[in-house]
Amino acid sequence: xxxxxxxxxxxxxxxxxxxxxxxxxxxxxxxxxxxxxxxxxxxxxxxxxxxxxxxxxxxxxxxxxxxxxxxxxxxxxxxxxxxxxxxxxxxxxxxxxxxxxxxxxxxxxxxxxxxxxxxxxxxxxxxxxxxxxxxxxxxxxxxxxxxxxxxxxxxxxxxxxxxxxxxxxxxxxxxxxxxxxxxxxxxxxxxxxxxxxxxxxxxxxxxxxxxxxxxxxxxxxxxxxxxxxxxxxxxxxxxxxxxxxxxxxxxxxxxxxxxxxxxxxxxxxxxxxxxxxxxxxxxxxxxxxxxxxxxxxxxxxxxxxxxxxxxxxxxxxxxxxxxxxxxxxxxxxxxxxxxxxxxxxxxxxxxxxxxxxxxxxxxxxxxxxxxxxxxxxxxxxxxxxxxxxxxxxxxxxxxxxxxxxxx
Amino acid sequence: xxxxxxxxxxxxxxxxxxxxxxxxxxxxxxxxxxxxxxxxxxxxxxxxxxxxxxxxxxxxxxxxxxxxxxxxxxxxxxxxxxxxxxxxx
Amino acid sequence: xxxxxxxxxxxxxxxxxxxxxxxxxxxxxxxxxxxxxxxxxxxxxxxxxxxxxxxxxxxxxxxxxxxxxxxxxxxxxxxxxxxxxxxxxxxxxxxxxxxxxxxxxxxxxxxxxxxxxxxxxxxxxxxxxxxxxxxxxxxxxxxxxxxxxxxxxxxxxxxxxxxxxxxxxxxxxxxxxxxxxxxxxxxxxxxxxxxxxxxxxxxxxxxxxxxxxxxxxxxxxxxxxxxxxxxxxxxxxxxxxxxxxxxxxxxxxxxxxxxxxxxxxxxxxxxxxxxxxxxxxxxxxxxxxxxxxxxxxxxxxxxxxxxxxxxxxxxxxxxxxxxxxxxxxxxxxxxxxxxxxxxxxxxxxxxxxxxxxxxxxxxxxxxxxxxxxxxxxxxxxxxxxxxxxxxxxxxxxxxxxxxxxxxxxxxxxxxxxxxxxxx
Numbered sequence: 051x052x053x054x055x056x057x058x059x060x061x062x063x064x065x066x067x068x069x070x071x072x073x074x075x076x077x078x079x080x081x082x083x084x085x086x087x088x089x090x091x092x093x094x095x096x097x098x099x100x101x102x103x104x105x106x107x108x109x110x111x112x113x114x115x116x117x118x119x120x121x122x123x124x125x126x127x128x129x130x131x132x133x134x135x136x137x138x139x140x141x142x143x144x145x146x147x148x149x150x151x152x153x154x155x156x157x158x159x160x161x162x163x164x165x166x167x168x169x170x171x172x173x174x175x176x177x178x179x180x181x182x183x184x185x186x187x188x189x190x191x192x193x194x195x196x197x198x199x200x201x202x203x204x205x206x207x208x209x210x211x212x213x214x215x216x217x218x219x220x221x222x223x224x225x226x227x228x229x230x231x232x233x234x235x236x237x238x239x240x241x242x243x244x245x246x247x248x249x250x251x252x253x254x255x256x257x258x259x260x261x262x263x264x265x266x267x268x269x270x271x272x273x274x275x276x277x278x279x280x281x282x283x284x285x286x287x288x289x290x291x292x293x294x295x296x297x298x299x300x301x302x303x304x305x306x307x308x309x310x311x312x313x314x315x316x317x318x319x320x321x322x323x324x325x326x327x328x329x330x331x332x333x334x335x336x337x338x339x340x341x342x343x344x345x346x347x348x349x350x351x352x353x354x355x356x357x358x359x360x361x362x363x364x365x366x367x368x369x370x371x372x373x374x375x376x377x378x379x380x381x382x383x384x385x386x387x388x389x390x391x392x393x394x395x396x397x398x399x400x401x402x403x404x405x406x407x408x409x410x411x412x413x414x415x416x417x418x419x420x421x422x423x424x425x426x427x428x429x430x431x432x433x434x435x436x437x438x439x440x441x442x443x444x445x446x447x448x449x450x451x452x453x454x455x456x457x
Numbered sequence: 458x459x460x461x462x463x464x465x466x467x468x469x470x471x472x473x474x475x476x477x478x479x480x481x482x483x484x485x486x487x488x489x490x491x492x493x494x495x496x497x498x499x500x501x502x503x504x505x506x507x508x509x510x511x512x513x514x515x516x517x518x519x520x521x522x523x524x525x526x527x528x529x530x531x532x533x534x535x536x537x538x539x540x541x542x543x544x545x546x
Numbered sequence: 547x548x549x550x551x552x553x554x555x556x557x558x559x560x561x562x563x564x565x566x567x568x569x570x571x572x573x574x575x576x577x578x579x580x581x582x583x584x585x586x587x588x589x590x591x592x593x594x595x596x597x598x599x600x601x602x603x604x605x606x607x608x609x610x611x612x613x614x615x616x617x618x619x620x621x622x623x624x625x626x627x628x629x630x631x632x633x634x635x636x637x638x639x640x641x642x643x644x645x646x647x648x649x650x651x652x653x654x655x656x657x658x659x660x661x662x663x664x665x666x667x668x669x670x671x672x673x674x675x676x677x678x679x680x681x682x683x684x685x686x687x688x689x690x691x692x693x694x695x696x697x698x699x700x701x702x703x704x705x706x707x708x709x710x711x712x713x714x715x716x717x718x719x720x721x722x723x724x725x726x727x728x729x730x731x732x733x734x735x736x737x738x739x740x741x742x743x744x745x746x747x748x749x750x751x752x753x754x755x756x757x758x759x760x761x762x763x764x765x766x767x768x769x770x771x772x773x774x775x776x777x778x779x780x781x782x783x784x785x786x787x788x789x790x791x792x793x794x795x796x797x798x799x800x801x802x803x804x805x806x807x808x809x810x811x812x813x814x815x816x817x818x819x820x821x822x823x824x825x826x827x828x829x830x831x832x833x834x835x836x837x838x839x840x841x842x843x844x845x846x847x848x849x850x851x852x853x854x855x856x857x858x859x860x861x862x863x864x865x866x867x868x869x870x871x872x873x874x875x876x877x878x879x880x881x882x883x884x885x886x887x888x889x890x891x892x893x894x895x896x897x898x899x900x901x902x903x904x905x906x907x908x909x910x911x912x913x914x915x916x917x918x919x920x921x922x923x924x925x926x927x928x929x930x931x932x933x934x935x936x937x938x939x940x941x942x943x944x945x946x947x948x949x950x951x952x953x954x955x956x957x958x959x960x961x962x963x964x965x966x967x968x969x
Contacts, residue, residue: 091675091676092676095676096679097679114477114479114480115473115477115478115479115480116476116477116478116479116480116497116502117477118477119474119475119476119477119505120476120477120501120822148819149816149834152817153817157713158690158691158693159690159691160656162690165661165750166665168750168753168754169661169662169665169666169669169672169750170665170669170672170675171672172672172749172750172753173665173666173669173671173672174669174671174672174673175672176591177591177592177749177752177753177756178508178511178512178591178753178756178757179512180750180753180754180756180757181505181754181757182501182504182505182508182754182757182758183501183505184750184753184754184757185754185755185757185758185760185823185952186715186822186823186952186953189654189655189713189715189952189953190654190656190692190711190713191654191713191714191715191718191951191952191953191955192822192953194714194953195715195817195822195952195953195954195955196822196953198817198819198953198954199817199819199820199821199822199954201819202819203817203819204816204817204818204819204831204834205816205817206814206815206816206817207714207815207816207817207955208712208714208721208725208815209712209713209714210710210711210712210713210725211653211656211691211692211693211696211710211711211712211713212693212696212709212710212711213691213693216693216710219708219710223725226728226732243690246675246676246677247665247668247669247677248690249679250668250677250678250679250682250686251664251682251686251687251689251690252687252690253679253682254679254682254683254684254685254686254687254690255687255690256687311648311707311708311709311710312645312706312707312708313648313649313696313697313700313705313706313707313708313709314706315644315704315706316700316701316704319704321644321706324645324706327645327706331645331734386691441691441693442687442691442693442694442697443688443693443694443696443697444697444700444709445693445696445697445709445710499821499824500824501758501821501822501823501824504757504758504759505757508757520759
């Protein structure tokens with residue numbers, strides 16, 4: 051098994067905190083949250099009313115007209131983010147061999163709004179009103195497929211669905227493919243199901259915050275934690291073999307240094323959560339000790355039990371207050387498959403600039419012996435970051451990023 | 458159902474709604490005898506366009522009509538033929 | 547060479563025509579078909595009214611009332627198949643490190659059936675744009691995100707290693723197993739419960755395939771409606787089902803004296819980067835996937851004894867695939883039996899890739915090549931040996947199985963006897 055170094059050479063961000071890496075990073079450092087009352091539809095009849103919405107994205111400005119009728123919002127965002135990421139990496143796909151480029155994305159709910167509209171036509175008007183594009187526009191593989199078509203990428207591709215942990219699983223799979231010989235892989239994830247049908251399905255998960263105050267609705271590691279605010283968006287990353295990136299003189303944001311994944315035991319089994327094990331596996335894979343980790347980007351569920359489990363895992367691995375913990379999700383809400391890729395992008399920017407972004411609105415509960423960075427960003431020398439992601443049902447994934455070696 | 462014939466303008470309207478506009482293709486030009494593929498519309502776009510025409514005009518297009526070699530003229534003529542039939546029966 | 551090798555030591559299949567690997571194999575080896583007029587709902591408004599449905603009672607297969615309520619039909623299939631595969635493998639999990647067992651379940655369309663039903667209710671028959679949460683099923687989130695399939699399987703078998711759903715459209719069933727094999731090879735785990743499941747026979751699925759005329763309108767003769775490689779083919783027949791495998795590292799499987807069905811010797815996937823639903827007739831990308839899979843297996847094309855085709859029965863697919871076989875195997879393509887079991891069990895989207903792996907493994911097990919049913923009329927564009935109508939007794943040591951899916955995905959897997967000679 052090859053252990054070639056795999057680096058991130060391009061980032062494309064579509065987030066409630068901004069379109070594009072620059073906007074997102076500036077808002078994140080300023081603590082400007084993208085969480086507000088839903089505008090996409092009238093939420094007044096639903097128990098939850100807040101979301102991290104992306105504003106100001108006009109698909110027609112970014113994509114050819116032919117793609118508009120056949121794409122869900124999440125695909126439009128993903129295609130635009132992929133374009134930005136490729137441009138950021140300085141990659142022109144038509145200059146590389148098509149079989150040398152792959153696409154691995156994560157998905158959670160697919161093109162749910164597109165599906166909603168077609169289901170409505172089916173049940174209110176009849177089956178002959180269902181769009182020809184319904185056969186793929188809503189399904190989980192659509193973003194990988196459309197990105198590969200738009201950019202002529204014929205190499206190995208894939209799609210993973212592990213709820214919110216999937217974003218890290220996708221990037222790990224991308225690394226695997228590069229280690230097996232693929233030159234470049236577009237990875238990450240973008241989700242967007244802020245439509246009434248998606249909202250009702252998310253409500254059924256039982257963890258949405260019903261607070262109507264954007265500053266009090268999503269408070270991970272706070273005594274007043276009351277669920278999470280969902281959002282839309284995510285990030286696309288360009289991964290390359292370090293050697294190939296170096297050869298073409300590409301800039302590297304950092305290395306995908308380690309990964310580990312576990313699944314929680316069946317409820318009632320009496321066995322502990324697997325999150326700690328996932329962290330340990332990722333550290334071992336990266337050849338890193340806990341002391342090497344300079345910052346953790348937490349999953350930050352905003353649920354008392356899940357926050358407790360994450361805090362416990364962090365204390366077990368890093369000791370009490372052993373490492374700064376950041377939850378920039380408090381500014382975007384939880385983005386499902388897009389959450390972890392966005393955290394990876396944010397973490398890479400943090401490594402670049404030596405700044406840990408602050409967690410907004412949270413007053414750390416004294417019950418947790420962890421060092422959550424609140425109020426102000428913290429300036430630190432950063433070399434190694436750990437990103438955690440958990441998915442509904444018990445998915446735990448952990449990924450270690452390492453800053454590029456100083457030149 | 459309207460008694461007017463199905464025109465190129467009707468087709469363009471449905472086409473844009475069903476499949477969007479291909480960059481660099483001017484549907485305002487003389488496109489009646491240009492194959493849909495050359496206009497940037499492949500079979501899937503034509504299927505979506507076809508089903509919208511079927512619903513709007515209450516007709517059923519022949520299964521084999523919507524091929525890549527189809528031109529707007531042939532499609533328009535077929536629609537009008539079906540419309541005449543449906544109005545006379 | 548100390549590379550870890552991956553073998554299949556347990557399997558279970560839920561396919562139309564009868565639940566269980568035994569029933570599945572009798573159907574295939576006898577060349578019977580399980581396609582029929584749709585019974586799940588009134589198919590009258592649809593262009594295509596044929597499907598390959600499973601007569602499945604979850605209670606008969608040990609699911610509890612709460613499990614039945616919680617899980618979409620496809621999740622139920624996955625759990626029943628996973629339990630069956632584990633039982634077949636004879637593996638004892640007690641004493642094993644649960645972090646060293648993982649799960650991958652492939653699915654193209656997730657909980658489509660549940661979503662379709664639930665939408666109908668919360669929208670009150672499409673009437674409400676602002677759908678009513680008060681009418682939502684309590685487990686609707688598990689339908690929203692189909693990673694719940696992996697959750698249910700992990701719980702059912704007690705796996706605590708990496709778990710995920712692989713969803714690459716109609717190649718999901720191959721890609722899920724390929725992904726799992728890679729996790730064992732790289733050493734992250736020792737055992738994977740891997741397979742796929744889909745239960746797409748619902749109005750929304752029929753409607754979307756109607757819209758692109760991908761499914762056959764041959765509802766006057768449902769039992770002979772799926773006609774891969776036949777000159778009269780005019781679309782696929784939608785199916786449903788699941789197949790799940792126990793994958794293990796070869797040496798540890800040998801140590802515990804496990805029955806070894808086959809080695810997953812090679813796997814590759816490529817994309818056509820051409821069209822979400824269309825295929826170029828040359829089959830170049832599928833051919834490349836085949837070439838890379840054989841390369842990984844360190845086998846020449848001539849070693850392939852049987853090709854288990856995607857063979858969906860659409861005009862474009864069967865032509866595309868035939869070209870891909872010729873392109874990758876050259877003259878050997880003409881000497882190799884090729885068959886499509888979709889002629890018998892229909893096309894269950896993300897599940898069929900795993901069901902076809904099961905068919906390939908059983909072909910090796912019994913040295914029988916399953917036929918392509920309903921193949922009477924030659925098509926000049928499909929001029930290989932498609933094993934029409936009747937199964938064929940033949941030594942089968944190495945099988946190539948392929949899949950092609952919306953999104954442009956093309957996948958190939960090589961299954962081989964572990965004792966084969968490697969070049």
